[in-house]
Amino acid sequence: MTSESQNDFLAEADAANELMRLARQIRRANRKYHAEDAPEISDAEYDALVRRNAELEAQFPHLVRADSPSSAVGHEVAASPLGKVTHEVRMMSLDNAFSDEEVAEFLARVRRFLSLPAEEPLAVTAEDKIDGLSCSLRYEKGKLVRAATRGDGQVGEDVTPNVAHIADIVPELQGEGIPEVFEVRGEVYMEKAAFHALNTALMDEARSEAERKGEVLDESKVRQFANPRNAAAGSLRQKDAGVTARRPLRFWAHGWGAASAVPGETQHEVIRRIESWGLPVSPQFRRCESLEELLGAYRAIRDGRADLPFEIDGVVYKIDRLDLQQRLGFVAKAPRWALAHKFPAEQAETTLEKIEIQVGRTGKLTPVGRLQPVLVGGVTVTNVTLHNRDEIARLGVRPGDRVVIQRAGDVIPQVVENRTREEAREAYLFPDHCPECGSEAVAEEGEVDVRCTGGLICPAQRTERLKHFVSRAALDIDGLGGKTIDEFFALGWLESPADIFRLKTRRDAILALEGWKDKSVDNLLAAVENRRQPDAARLLFGLGIRHVGAVTARDLMKRFETLPALRAIAQKAQVKEGEEAVAEASEAYAELISIDGVGPVVVKALGDFFHEEHNRAVWDDLLREVAPPPYVVESVASEVAGKTVVFTGKLETMSRDEAKAQAERLGAKAAGSVSAKTDLIVAGPGAGSKLKKAEELGIAVINEEEWAEIVRQAG
Ligand SMILES: NC(=O)c1ccc[n+]([C@@H]2O[C@H](COP(=O)([O-])OP(=O)(O)OC[C@H]3O[C@@H](n4cnc5c(N)ncnc54)[C@H](O)[C@@H]3O)[C@@H](O)[C@H]2O)c1
């Protein structure tokens, strides 16, 4: 290969890789956004991914993937509990433009396509692009017979009972020239005030529910909507239309689908006709004769945006004459005759007052920027997310800096620029210790997130760790559930795992708590006593050492038999900063690595764990309370040994991972999908297509309780 073609080859390989990554990322974002109404990334980030994908596809047309995101609309509705509706006429997306030049280019493209000379008029409609979800309303003989969401454009969800509760959607059209069949298409949306009220109500509900149960509310776990669009979608796409009825949704029409006759020759005429039948349309809908007029309409709509009671994110242009629309047709997933001219993200400059570090339940350190409050597009912003250590370094932000922040239809804004980056001041030092517990905080190689290594002693992580410790896959202590742990923790009774074994000294105090009786306390204490000689591998797994999962824990114990033996070797093998070569040459290191399934990452994680004084203290304390017998490899005699099990639906007492670990422990194989090879299905509430398939194939189905029984019997 010549060096040039080699470069091309590399460029191509990189591009193919990137396209693959983009396809995955975009698909995930679509699912989160369209199917789950809970986006994980901002619209601006999403749009950037889509643009990058389009760029690469244009540069390497032969690398365009069969599953290219550029030809997909929305997201398929496979997992929806609602009925499916196949659209007679596909529901589309819209092409985007972000600048005046791109709008001019759009008109030029249309003219070229139609061979329309410059002097010939080309009328275009303009209206606000409202941030809701599209909905198709099928009227037959003027009566509403079916309402459907867009879904993937071909198949949407049936929301007929739901839209009955939207006052803007009339059950019967009134007026002149109503065709036999006519599908009105438009947007279901929620006004800003209603959106905020809904989020507040969801939080209040969760709070009173928690109070009723005597729990402490973890606000970060309450499901709220990120923006009005997601709120509208989440409210409409409800199995129980009664929920939709309680959410104030609105609708306006902006197009149509299948029609036995189209009442007009232009977009403008038909939209006005739909309006005359009793359905709302955008108050700003208008027709423009030139590019200048079009851009004028854009600016007027943009400047009036903050005063509107609902969110809009751009202006939609459509070629007015329907015969021209017909000739222009469609590309991939959008009509050639329409364009969404998006507003730039809303930005403002302010001072970053300080950077605070929050420690999550998994120990992740997340930096949050506290701002001098500033108005961005009508909303006061006081916090920005700074994501992680790398992002802070990339932006070069330090407390006191002037920063430009941006909101793009999302609740949490971001920093897009640092205006005082060049000023001579020291760079911000990301903490190397956890602000909650003082333990060392480190980022693993190849990872951006910095985590607290405090584990069992870190208050931010402690209750989660304790819950893990008693969970079924670990020590499996019956009667010590998540709520009890939270409660005992709040009372200061459970600081570390060893405290669980000292609960017997608190018998009277537990009995004095609401909901406890002699028998339940006795049961709990008996369950704890029952674990005085726990399985060493489960104990090791229960400690929650990073990268030491249930399987690794067993592999380690198989080799070393006792926990002190494991600790001794792990400490000997410890890789010290800058001494990798020495450590890796050591016998202890070689011995660990020689175990199937144990690699450098595990060796390092073990070394790091024992390096921390507080972990050693927790460990010693625990081993004073419990005495795991030397580990022996048990021969599995469970009734599911050698079988393939599939878990489906919601599991109530354990996580999916835990269930899989149990299956594995019993010598069974946990599979993700049902096939003729499946021996057993464990189905919880909400099990759908997998359960159906299992029934068709005549595979045995049991519930979670029955599964738990099998696990119990296997010991
Ligand atoms: N944050 C995320 O993770 C994420 C993920 C997926 C999509 N998104 C957002 O969704 C957008 C893509 O979604 P999309 O495919 O629905 O495209 P789109 O929202 O950009 O445009 C198409 C939709 O606009 C709506 N619309 C509103 N007013 C209209 C009008 N007057 N005329 C015609 N249509 C009108 C219609 O419902 C139509 O389906 C992205 O640009 C991004 O902003 C975000």
Ligand SMILES: [Zn+2]
């Ligand atoms: Zn910590």
